[in-house]
Amino acid sequence: MRIDQQLTAGKAEYPMIASLAAVGDGRSMALVGPDGNVEWFCPRCFDGTPLIWPLLDRDRGGRLQLSTPGDLKTHYLDDSAVLEFEVHSASGSARVTLCMEWPGSDDQQSLLWQVDGLAGRCEFTLMFEPRPDFGSVAGEASLSAEGLIYSYQRQQLLLQADCALYPDGEGWQGVLSVDAGGSAGICLSVSLEQDAPPVPVSIESVPARIAATLKAWRDWCAALDCPASYRADVVRSAITLKLLTYEPSGAVVAAGTTSLPERLGGERNWDYRYTWFRDAGLTLGALFGLGCRDEAHRWAQWMQRTIEQHGTPLAVLYDVNGAAPPPERNIEGVDGYRGSRPVRVGNAADGQFQLDVYGELLECVSICDSMGDDAMRAHWPHMRAAADFIAAHWQEPDQSIWEMRSAPRHYVHSKVMAWAGLQRALWLKRRHDLDGDEESWVNQAEALRQLVLRRGVSADGSHFIRAFDDDRLDASLLLLARVGFIEGSDERFINTVDAIRKQLDEGGVALRRYPAEISDGLQGREGAFFICSFWLVEALVQTGRPREAKEFFEQLLQRKGEHGLFAEEFDTRSGQHLGNIPQAFSHVGLINAALSLGSFD
Structure with missing residues (x-):
């Protein structure tokens, strides 16, 4: 399918329920659409208030997207809850791996993306537009040396990426490019303690964290x-x-x-x-x-x-x-x-x-x-x-x-x-x-x-x-x-x-x-x-x-x-x-x- 086919008159269509995939860490779950974008995410706990929920409202539900025009194929890696996307566009191709780090720590949970360039050059747009508690709660965002810090209802998140982030309407945006043989990482960390900031991770460690998560799932399945x-x-x-x-x-x-x-x-x-x-x-x-x-x-x-x-x-x-x-x-x-x-x-x-x-x-x-x-x-x-x-x-x-x-x-x-x-x-x-x-x-x-x-x-x-x-x-x-x-x-x-x-x-x-x-x-x-x-x-x-x-x-x-x-x-x-x-x-x-x-x- 083509990502741009998801758009009708500027408004994204709802994904079919059967097209959704799930990643999680034993605390909460993120649902991912066929375009690789996050459709539902309640940080910290399954029954918590949602942060990202376009699955229930395309206009008001916020966005957590890593997108690029082109043909997209998605699948789980065998015996795991790790997703992989292959993107093929006119300028190049890339592979995106997405998971929630598992087993997670007692202090925070993390959504991880790894982007590997396969051919040519691929340019991705990273968009983060949080809408806490069905849009009823206002949050505060600020940039630090580690990344974008977002706080709401005594909760704190940290978005780190291999690209600069800048304000875009009600959210934040960045442009991430990878060439053949190159790679880039993204990590959204959520503190599990109220009023406590997440511990920054090294973006260079994202591939190893994903590899450890994949191994943990495969060991469990074995x-x-x-x-x-x-x-x-x-x-x-x-x-x-x-x-x-x-x-x-x-x-x-x-x-x-x-x-x-x-x-x-x-x-x-x-x-x-x-x-x-x-x-x-x-x-x-x-x-x-x-x-x-x-x-x-x-x-x-x-x-x-x-x-x-x-x-x-x-x-x-x-x-x-x-x-x-x-x-x-x-x-x-x-x-x-x-x-x-x-x-x-x-x-x-x-x-x-x-x-x-x-x-x-x-x-x-x-x-x-x-x-x-x-x-x-x-x-x-x-x-x-x-x-x-x-x-x-x-x-x-x-x-x-x-x-x-x-x-x-x-x-x-x-x-x-x-x-x-x-x-x-x-x-x-x-x-x-x-x-x-x-x-x-x-x-x-x-x-x-x-x-x-x-x-x-x-x-x-x-x-x-x-x-x-x-x-x-x-x-x-x-x-x-x-x-x-x-x-x-x-x-x-x-x-x-x-x-x-x-x-x-x-x-x-x-x-x-x-x-x-x-x-x-x-x-x-x-x-x-x-x-x-x-x-x-x-x-x-x-x-x-x-x-x-x-x-x-x-x-x-x-x-x-x-x-x-x-x-x-x-x-x-x-x-x-x-x-x-x-x-x-x-x-x-x-x-x-x-x-x-x-x-x-």
């Missing part, structure tokens, strides 16, 4: 226990989960962005830069399955600390430090991605009752324990309290795994996860002779199971249904065999899988979460969900159809983004990705599906 089939896709997903892990606490955020729409032009725009308990069991299983024991252990530690801090009832989501997320609010005066408004910060789902999160928590305990890690069992009193909560509250309706903003209902998946939670608690109690109300857990689990088998099935009893008194289907029912509520070979589960494929099919290549006519309290039609589609792969394996599972999985892989990343959803008609990116749950689904197929290699 230790992964990947199935032989689909290794490249599994490794890319593992790297993505690592990028979405907040290193100081071990929490895994649901996505790196806010307000990328699930329907273009609609209101289904959410802030996913937080941590959901409902994602816990599947995420932990994926990490353990790949041999990421340190990441899995620290994720479990985050959960136990959060429970100790807040107790029960559990909230649906927390921030990366285990605190309540900020109240959901709309950001006024921001266009939104391709006109999709509102742009939101915070998430109102934290006030919902979702019964399944308690089952997910106890599922995590049993996963840890079965793999010789007592990170969560060591805090048994809190796990016991979770089981007691399930026993006392499983008869109540909830908002389901999908966080419906309509009236609570008796969702079958929620009931099944409550049952699973009691089963895990009983297993742990008996295995380690722990204290707990075993009689109550046994009785309530059996009563719950019988109720689901009576009211959670179709009128003819042939398959499971979405909710009591609602014969429609829900993709979350594909998890019933995974958690052990029913055998994969059971005819009722096989019929459920087949009915879901028929009722929730989207173009033969993906699944919806639930039928389109179901009102979830929001306007507009959403896309097909990647996680649901990956669940189908696992369910087909469980029902003894690995060949069908493999074919469907390979169809899904064809839908990945240009850099191997997955958003939350996609439109089967246009092929566009929808929702926030990269989406942890989508990549977790890919890993678990590949692991299930791996048993048939």
